[in-house]
Amino acid sequence: MAKERRPSVAPIYAVGVTWLIWSLVLPLYQPLHWFGAAAASLAVYVLGRCLIWKDRVLIVPDEPEQKEPEEKAETKEETSEDPEIAALKKERERALSEMRRLNDNIEDATISAQIDHLEEVTGKILDYVAQHPEKRSQIRKFLNYYLPTTLKLLNAYDRMGSAGVSGTNIDGTMGKIETMMETIVAAFDRQLDALFGDEALDIASDIIVLEQMLAGEGLSGSDFETKPE
Structure with a gap:
């Protein structure tokens, strides 16, 4: 006042x-x-x-102080997502959606089970790299060749299977794709395993150091074996 x-x-x-x-x-x-x-x-x-x-x-009476308008919450401006990671997530959704569509169309039980496995592994690969951007270079060939070529082969298998006729070209091509699918599944598994190479090496090193320290303290596993009375 x-x-x-x-x-x-x-x-x-x-x-x-x-x-x-x-x-x-x-x-x-x-x-x-x-x-x-x-x-x-x-x-x-x-x-x-x-x-x-x-x-x-x-x-x-004192004049009420005019409050300055609150600053608007900043959108992903300061924390804007890396364009490459955003593109990676988009490619993940596109690839998995295409695999699900093909799986619904393809009646062969073996191929269907293999597509299920590829969908799961592909999701894990792309999710891992999205969380560890430093690994992007390791999946460059997977993204640029292995994944799109696999989808291309599965689309060809779907089209030929839905043609409703049998012939040398159709049967031969579908047979080659069926044989190739085993190799593709193994390649996808190896790609996922390779992403954990550095982590596995670090853990192996930690295990070796821990074993050496325990042995130096007389705490190795053999020291805890039950001795006969």
């Missing part, structure tokens, strides 16, 4: 009334008369201001 002093205008009106009464009652045509009227007006103003019409003191 703030205090504000507001002077009354009544003393000013009193001065005006003083001049009016002076001009009606007393002469006002010589300099001495003017000085007398001015002195009387000043006296009326001072007395009225100090004794009769004192300044009013008002309590003025």
